[in-house]
Amino acid sequence: MNKLRDLVEIRSGYTFRAAIDSFSEGNVEVIQSKDLNEYFSFDLRPKIDFQGDASHLLQPGEVLFSARGFAKAIVYKGGDGPAVVSSSLFVLRPKSLNVDASFLAMYISSYKGIKEVMKLSSGSSVKTITKEDLGAIEIPELPPDKQRALGGMVQAIDEYQNALSLKELYLNQLRSTVIKKTLKESAK
Helix, strand or coil, X not given: CEEHHHHEEXXXXXXXXXXXXXXXXXXXXXXXXXXXXXXXXXXCCCEECCCCCHHHECCCCCEEEECEXXXXXXXXXXXXCCEEEECCEEEEEECCCXXXXXXXXXXXHCHHHHHHHHHHXXXXXXXXXXXXXXXXCEECCCCHHHHHXXXXXXXXXXXXXXXXXXXXXXXXXXXXXXXXXXXXXHCC
C-alpha cells in the first residue's frame, strides 16, 4: 500500500473572497463540490472573470475530490475553456506516469476508499477531511497497466450510467411535453 501523498501532489481549491456569480462573458469555469453529480461527472459550471494566479487553473488528468460531505472523486478531462475549483475541493495531480488518475478516482470513490476517508474525517453533521489526512489514505499498489484497465473500466461504466440517466430525463421531459400539448389541443 502507498500513501496518497506519495503518489500525488495535493492542493486546495481557490478561495473566493465573495459569492460566485456566473456571467456569460466570464473567462474561467468554476467547479464546486455541489457541481459533482451522483455519477461523478459535472452538471453545471458557472463562468467568472477569474483574477487569480494561473497555477490554480486545472489540467486534464487531475483528480478532483470533495473536502466536505460525501466523498466524491472525479477525473477532470477538460472543458470548453480554462477551469478552477473552489475551496470545497482538493486537486490531486499524479506525480508520475505510473499513477493513473482514473484508478485513483475509482478507488477513492469505492466503498473501501469512502470508508477510509470517513475514518479520517471529522465533524458531526457534515464530515470534512484535511489535506494532511487525505494524504494519509492508503492506496493499493497495482502495476500501471492494471490501474489503467480497472480505472478505465469503472469510468466507462459511470459514463454509461450517466448517459442512461440523461436519456431517462429526456424521455420523461418528452412524455410530459407530448401529454401537455395533446391536452392543450384537445381543450380547444
